[in-house]
Amino acid sequence: MRARDLCQALDLxxxxxxxxxxxxxxxxxxxxxxxxxxxxGLFTQPRP
Incomplete structure (x- = not known):
């Protein structure tokens, strides 16, 4: 997820x-x- 996408998801x-x-x-x-x-600029959770 990118920072911009996260802003949209948080309604910022x-x-x-x-x-x-x-x-x-x-x-x-x-x-x-x-x-x-x-x-x-692309962030994700690490794979186990």
Missing amino acids: PIVSKNTENIRSKLKRLVSRGILVETEP
């Missing part, structure tokens, strides 16, 4: 402020091992 306005905030949170989840960034 699609503005750069919101997408950058979501992107930074997703990057933090990647660093903690909760998510994986399969390609730049």
